[in-house]
Amino acid sequence: MSENGQSVAAPDSAGGVDKVIDLREIDVYYGRVNALSKVTLEVRQGEIVALIGSNGAGKTTTLRTISGLISPRTGEVRLFGKTTRGMGAAQIARLGVGHAPEGRRLFPRMTVRENLDMGAYSRGDRAGIRTDLESVYTLFPRLRERDSQLAGSLSGGEQQMVAIGRALMSSPKVLLLDEPSLGLAPILVDAIFEVIREINAKGTTILLIEQNALLALKTAVRGYVLETGSVALSGPAEELIASPDIQRAYLGM
Amino acid sequence: MSEYKGPPAADPGALGVGTSRGGSAMLVAQSGLAPRHGRAGGILGGLGPLVRLLQGWISTYFSLLLLGMMALAIGLTGVQHGVTLMGEQIKNALVLGAIYALVAIGYTMVYGIIELINFAHGDVFTASGFYAFGFASLFHLDSLATGSFGGLILALVIVFPLSMIAAGVTGALIEFVAYRRLRDAPRLAPLITAIGVSFLIEGIMLVVEGPDNVTTHMASWINGEAFSIAGVSVGYTDLFVIGMALVLMFALGAFVRRTRLGKAMRSTAQDRTAALLCGININRTISATFFIGSALAAAAAIIYSINYGVLKWNIGFHLGIIAFTAAVLGGIGNIVGAGVGGFLIGIIYVFGGSLFGGEWSEALIFAVLVLILTFRPVGLFGVEVTTRA
Amino acid sequence: MVKPTKGLLSIGTIAALGVLAACGTSSTPTSSSGGATGIAGCHGTITVATDLPLTGGDATDGPFPQLAAELAVNQAIAHKLLGGCTLKYVSKDDSTVLKNGHDPAQGAANITALASDATVMGVVGPFNSSVALAEIPVASTNHLAIISPANTNPCLTAVVPVCSDPTININTASLYPGAHTYFRVIASDVQQSEIDAYIAAKVVNATKVYLIDDQEAYGRGLALLFKKYYTTTEGGTIVGQASLPGATSTFATQISLAKSEGAQAIFFGGTTGNGCGLVRRDMGSAGFNVPVLGGDGCEDTKFISDANSGANTSEAEGSYATSAPDVTKLASSATFFSQYAAAYSTKAAPYNDGTKEPYTAYGYDAMNILLQAIHATLVANGGQPLSSPQAFRDAVVAQLRNTSYDGALGHTTFDANGDTTNTGFTLYKVTSGNWVGVNTYAVDTSGKVTVKS
Structure with missing residues (x-):
């Protein structure tokens, strides 16, 4: 565990081949406002990594930068070992990045099924799409029932399922989840996290933002703590849980 | 890509008026908590909740009220002047409405996808009418179309696709040159640019085509009476205008519902960020939207030309504003709404003019616009307020 | 002046107006x-x-x-x-x-x-x-x-x-x-409309006229004056009246009304640019064959091409307009x-x-x-x-x-208001695709219309 958060990269990953996400000292600005400064972060193949921090710390901005919705002013975003400089969000999505964004951002006037289909927009393999649709329905049986209902009319939990399902429909190599538990009943939160573990078990790498830091760190193998746009702490999840600073600031202990 | 702003129809707070029973009930319930307005004391102050109740009621039943008033106007025409005039005016309304509907769709598609009132759309309509005139002259389609029925079909098969493609390219080009760079600029910037583009196209047409009506000779393509009922003579042209508009609208509807590009257009309109995350090429989708909207304007212009026989450099501006009202009436961003709105505006225009005098036709249309914006800003077919939590 | 700019005044057989000196x-x-x-x-x-x-x-x-x-x-x-x-x-x-x-x-x-x-x-x-x-x-x-x-x-x-x-x-x-x-x-337009009213009643022989104007000062003024003289001096009936903006692309609604009311002529107060010829075109589409009468704003070649732009390419035939000699x-x-x-x-x-x-x-x-x-x-x-x-x-x-x-x-000479007494308007009729002068009319201060030539 590194206290300064700057030299997080473990020595064994120097080759970078198994680094799915590799952020190198990125600075992000909204106009003149500095949202991220010198953020360095990596997610390796098969991991669940949690990104925690208080509101406004820059978690969502980090995910948006990875998906190409925002470009860093300095620094580099590398995905699957290649730089994404000059690529648009749509192109990055097609590389295999599934992003269930903040606020779910469903297509409210399209049915559940159409929303899921849009997730598979850039895929051509019909058979694969059908299989993935089946597996989404298996993960979220509710969605099969709501199949032809307009997404805008769903409950919050169901919308979250569609958002995750849509991201999964692109058959992503890495899944970015932004607050999957937001606004959900506790019983649903557990269910969603159960699904997240299932998805990961099938081989999808996951980068997760979560308000509930304890739940996030229990699910993840590693974690990053963002404070006002910088990485304050990072390390294996169990170490972070054990850290007194984290316990005081984020776990309410 | 900057921060995305949600589409208006799905923005619960922006419009301020409840559009469901629940919404209006909430407005009434909240009135007790709302700060009292200094001037609205006394009796008027007491009327506040009543007025709000009434407003909520009108909002809820706006569509029914409007349709009821139209039915009343149609019936009244029949009672006052007889069935023949009523029938003739219905025919006139449908013919006019068909053209408004096709133009309205272009406005609504563009507004739906980039929230821009594309003021140049009406002028693309006019320009594509001139394209069609040009193609008809180039390929001597007049003699072909008037020669035989087969010749007419052939002429139509030539002139529609060519003009629609030319118009589509024009529309996409306008987007590329004038609007794309301003996509993330404050809303006023593209709006003013759109007005500028409109003036530019009108100026070009004024110079090229002159200030007067230009006879396109296309009115001679289709003529003759198809049938006559209750003294109302329905011409083949009337049937062509209405039929062609319906066919094109259904084709567009199927396109948008079923095809990959259509779905990309719908999802981009509903949530551009999410569309990007799904891997949709936004620029290409927006170009396609302009292309299709403009192509429909071209179809409308050909239909116009076949029905009216003349074009003038500035007809599109006027017609465009009325068509835009049709789009708002139907629910801006909603393609079905624009189609139906076009026909409804045709009815308001014709029967308003028939009952109250022609000088009231346009006043009535804009009165309806004000009423929609007051009582049902999402339009007749607008989506009920949805919340994205 | 509120008339449209015209090029050469159109052809027509104009006899000399006035008498005396060159x-x-x-x-x-x-x-x-x-x-x-x-x-x-x-x-x-x-x-x-x-x-x-x-x-x-x-x-x-x-x-x-x-x-x-x-x-x-x-x-x-x-x-x-x-x-x-x-x-x-x-x-x-x-x-x-x-x-x-x-x-x-x-x-x-x-x-x-x-x-x-x-x-x-x-x-x-x-x-x-x-x-x-x-x-x-x-x-x-x-x-x-x-x-x-x-x-x-x-x-x-x-x-x-x-x-x-x-x-x-x-x-x-x-x-x-x-x-x-x-x-x-x-x-002024007063004299023109007096003559127009006379023509509607005595030349066209219409007892019922439908009135359309283009909402502009010239056209609306002419239409209102026509209405006054047609109903009072000539005893005719105005069966309907519509005032439509210059950008109006179709007059079908009004034509249907005029037809339904049994109008025997349509008077258009306005200019060709504002729809005079298009009224005639729409009458063709509606199968309504009564004469159109207009003022000097209608008497130009654009009227003929606009009127003939519909399915019937000789629709303009028989239309009337008065204009200065x-x-x-x-x-x-x-x-x-x-x-x-x-x-x-x-x-x-x-x-x-x-x-x-x-x-x-x-x-x-x-x-x-x-x-x-x-x-x-x-x-x-x-x-x-x-x-x-x-x-x-x-x-x-x-x-x-x-x-x-x-x-x-x-x-x-001038009257008490400073208006010329040298009035005279020629009635033109579309014949074989051209405006052809029929007669020139004058009106005296008492409103009496006479044929000058």
């Missing part, structure tokens, strides 16, 4: 001068001016009457019409870049400037009725005579029922805070047009040919009438200018009231 005599009226009245001994400077739109969008209108008026001044100088006095001429342009043509504010400023020059005794102008509205009060306050070659709005000189209509909204009385110093040598065809104008051509042969086309614009001869006669009045004033004052400029101007206005002038347009 204008050659009017340009040398000084034969009796000199001698006893001592005008040769006149000393001082007298200035006359024109105020017309010369640039921008009006560059094809104003320069013609301006050049014609200047020709009249040059002829007067050559013939020493004002004896020993120096005759000066000033040309003002009421166009601005801002308006790309005539600008009422500029017109008012021009008249103010001219009025402040004590030697200015009269102005020929303006061209446009909107400019006249701004200029008349200034001229009235300053006792300055202005003679328009082209204003046809009736409300400039007299209160007629249409003046309070919202689209026109002219308070005639307020135009004249001082003396009534405004005159015009062209007939073609002054280029008048025997009285022949000398003037040849003098104009001779004087301006070096000008670029089209300005080298006075017949290219309908108002050229009006500008010439207006200036000659002004010069005649000044001449008469000098004669009446013992051959000398009056010492007080204001009294001089008043005397010129008084002389203008007594005008009896034979010029290019025929015989001109």
